[in-house]
Amino acid sequence: MSQVPQKSDSFKDREDKLIDDAINQDYKYGFVSDIEQEIIPPGLNEDVIRLISSKKNEPEWLLEWRLKSFKNWKKMIEPTWAKVEYPPIDFQAISYYAAPKEKKKLGSLDEVDPELLDTYNKLGIPLEEQKMLSNVAVDAVFDSVSVATTFKKELAKHGVIFMPFSEAVQKHPDLIKKYLGMAVPPADNFYSALNSAVFSDGSFVYIPKGVRCPMELSTYFRINASQTGQFERTLIVAEAGSHVSYLEGCTAPMRDENQLHAAVVELVAHKDANIKYSTVQNWYPGDKEGKGGIYNFVTKRGLCKGDNSKISWTQIETGSAITWKYPSVILKGDNSVGEFYSVAMTNNYQQADTGSKMIHIGKNTKSTIISKGISAGKSQNTYRGGVKIMKSAENARNFSQCDSILIGDKCGAHTFPYIDVRNPSAQMEHEATTSNIGEDQLFYCNQRGISTEDAVSMIVNGFCKEVFAELPMEFAVEAHKLMEISLEGSVG
């Protein structure tokens, strides 16, 4: 009789449909904006660096800093230890500077190209201050330059500096000179050296002593031009006793080519200061065949310089063809605290190699690593973490938890925890789990009338709950939605 084939057919059809829906779901942010741009032709040499520096009217010391970084970079080799595979990158085929053409220096938002404002509106980021629903100040970086920073006046009242990096170089050269490269020295690694040579713009944040920043600060990065790389640089300095929460979001158009994004983020927390840095990374991940997508090679590091300081990284990584990223904390001050909360979701042919490093130097320093990896499709998802307890770090403590969940049987999850303890008083805890979204879980949910799609979303959100709880409210909602889109129909 044929009843049963009918039953399984209808079930299978439905699953297939779910998968199709997901595959056909466009990357929502994949549009290209038609904006007149000024682009330096592809290629990298000292002249290009001089040109970038002169376009930004930079002081001599900064040009020297760039050129020195470039010299270092030329001697370095691309790292190959990450568990990611991609064809060699031709660094001479990339353009290192693209900027929307501007008539004059922008004084206010009214003077920003309407097409640009429209782009950000499409992305759901209204820059007009009166439209801001929540208490978030936004800096928008379009390709290589920062185009708008909101709430400047309000922030200035509290002495908070939040402005494009290139503007800060002009207005606060002493601060930049003092802190640039403090957490991430130019020669730290291949990509940080490249960034240090060619970085174009980014955000600079300075929170004065004892100030609790009155609003969330946010930077929105957008790659628009083709064949260009984006090399932004973010520097956040929190003086003694200050607090700041910073959000970072990113998207890019859909393109067949791979685009390079090699950013550097540096955080410096003085005594009793507290920096919370949250990222929702949604660069274009490539199509379902693995064509196109952003290569996201990012160096992020925080320095807990003073005693009792705290730096907390939270990241939701759903985009990019390749992610290579290890937000880290150097715990130099006594009693300082470092945290890393991460959700990395990969689908189709995405590859992510991400994790954290915690370097304990001061006494009674404490770090926490919570990493949640979700792999679907044919993707590869790797956690790589390093915890180092130096000899000086009396009574250091670390807790690491790395959980992976697999959806389907064609993806992979890998965990590489490195631990280096040089002080016997250290307390280390490491937990790791890998699980599948089980057929039994889905059957259980279905039997209660909950659809497969809702069940997967429920299970994954439950899996990521600890990390989502760390996000500021506005981002938590966005993260939930993003996960749902990235997950839709990933069960087959």
Add this chain to the structure above:
Amino acid sequence: MLEIKNLHASVEGNQILKGINITIEPGEIHAIMGLNGSGKSTLANIISGSDKYEITKGEIIYKNNNLFDLNTEERALQGIFMSFQYPAVIPGVNNTYFLKAALNAKRKYQGDIELDAMDFMDLIKEKLKLLEMDESYLRRSVNAGFSGGEKKRNEILQMITLEPELAILDETDSGLDIDALKIIAKGVNDYRTDKKAFLVITHYQRLLNYIQPDVIHVLIDGKIVKSGGKELAVTLEEKGYQWLSDNSVK
């Protein structure tokens, strides 16, 4: 309500069910008894919509429709509920969220207004009392770290909340102490009406002392070898299954 006709099913080439015939009317409680491996849970899973089995012959009619035209979710939404022998664990998802999602999926399907958090809490607190369950249960993740007894009680809580028309209780008594068994049986008996039907799967007579079946079927090696009234359970308890399997061979 449910008519199982000449049902044959196999898993990975092994024939498990070899021609089952059962008709359950609204208001009836049917019990299926049998040893391990006789096919009891297979039958329960097939009715609920598990895709692990291949139906090689026969059909099931549920409320005048071919059950096999419905997927698992649709069967649930149309009133079939299974209390699992081994309920799945879902870490990070709390019971309140899970049960509210399930109830609202059903209400939506029936064209009712979905309950908001407040109304749901009122409802669920009442149900918890019926099963003598603590409210702290609501904050715990679905079946995570639950004892065997807690899991079974949780299944019955879901049943009385989702209000199915046909409830299949798969080994609900296993792993329960006598007090828990009494509470669960009371929950089932209070829930019973002349519109609702039950299919109770069990090894032992014990449960049937508290949940009185109208019909008992004895399942041996994929076939029903005997059906009878509740007195059959007593006979089984005395004589075991051997005399029946001998008969079936002859």
